[in-house]
Amino acid sequence: MRLFRSLDYATDADPNWAGSLLADGTLPSFRGGYVGISALRNSDVLTAVSIIAGDVARFPMIVEDKAKETIVPLENVEYLLNTKVNGRLSAYQWRFAMTVNAILTGNSYSRIVRDPLTNEPSMLEFYAPSQTEVDTTDPNHVVYRFTPYNSGYTIVCQQEDVLHWKFFSYDTFTGRSPLLSLxxxxxxxxxxxxxxxxxxxxxxxxxxxxxxxxxxxxxxxxxxxxxxxxxxxxxxxxxxxxxxxxxxxxxxxxxxxxxxxxxxxxxxxQIAKALRVPAYRLAQNSPNQSVKQLSDDYIVNDMPFYFEPITTEAEMKLLDDEQRHKFKIEFDTSKVSGPSVQDVASMKTNGIIVGNEARQKLGMKSIDNPDMNRLESNLNTIWLDQRAAYQAAKAATKGGDAHEGNSHDDNAD
Known part of the structure; x- marks a missing residue:
């Protein structure tokens, strides 16, 4: 948000703009340095924010087919989210900075630059909260205004052209930092x-x-x-x-x-609890569990609090309506929290998943082989409704063999 604006605009568009700046920690208030960049002076907050931002930035984001649950090679979106967002930032740097701002101030913003011919996203421009102004005068048509540093112009964007990350919000327009409670x-x-x-x-x-x-x-x-x-x-x-x-x-x-x-x-x-970080990551005593169990619990139960707002926002802004009905965007954590190789192999050999699904669960790419999309089985199992008939046929076969054996004996006599 911009700190300096005309009095007329502040009165007409957002009369509570100063209060919003105070609540977000952009301006100093009675909360002191507990919100915003100054909160990083606390080593526990710095560690917790680094852990969360690092995890959001390091896990790859994939596009999946909702019906088949297979990875879809939507290269344009995957390249932006996982490799490079613009000529200056890698995807890792961008996601890390977006997460840090969303935690410390409650909001983080990036402008989507689209291809003028295809309207597909071609670049993402990161803007700090201090460079961003959100106009919610018309709740159905939220307008974002970006003012780059050391510039005399403002870029006006509609909400469909802005990635707005907010992990906690009670009005759907503005995010609130969890540090406000600490x-x-x-x-x-x-x-x-x-x-x-x-x-x-x-x-x-x-x-x-x-x-x-x-x-x-x-x-x-x-x-x-x-x-x-x-x-x-x-x-x-x-x-x-x-x-x-x-x-x-x-x-x-x-x-x-x-x-x-x-x-x-x-x-x-308390800092670990508010930011949803395992206490042992902040040098606290952990429950009587292994590190693997604690890590899996953190990824399965805590990280979705951060993953879901990011993936749903990406689906809303980076996919068109037809793609949203078919595809979904998710974080791939299989290399860290996925099932063991033995469990995956057991599911494959027992006909629960196909070969390519097994490779996907292990964080590997699919193979273009028809046999990798077929269900396996073994000869040691039978359908439940066929068990009685199978046993009757087997008993009859044994009886016939015994009768034939007796006939041969009689002829021999």
């Missing part, structure tokens, strides 16, 4: 770190000076200032020199308070 937790963590810095920075100087006689308030103040001036410039741990009129006694610090600060994992666990 103000108290991050503040508590910062206060604990501040206490540690204060202790290690000047904790050894805490002491009690006992002087002989009764001193007035001014005398005590002057005595403290003289003592501090005498000790200024001394290295940490240097000896303290006093005369026989003063008794110096260093303060004993209760280290249990420091232990409580350093062992307080509440803020970290």
């Amino acid at each position: 103000g108290d937790e991050i503040k508590l963590q910062e206060q604990g770190i501040g206490t540690l810095k204060s202790f290690f920075g000047g904790g050894l100087k805490g002491s009690v000076l006992k002087a002989k006689g009764k001193l007035s308030a001014d005398a005590r103040k002057k005595m403290r200032e003289d003592f501090e001036r005498a000790q200024s410039g001394a290295a940490s741990g240097a000896p303290v020199v006093v005369d026989d009129t003063v008794e110096y006694q260093p303060l004993e610090v209760d280290t249990s308070v420091l232990n409580l600060i350093t062992s307080n994992n509440y803020s970290t666990s």
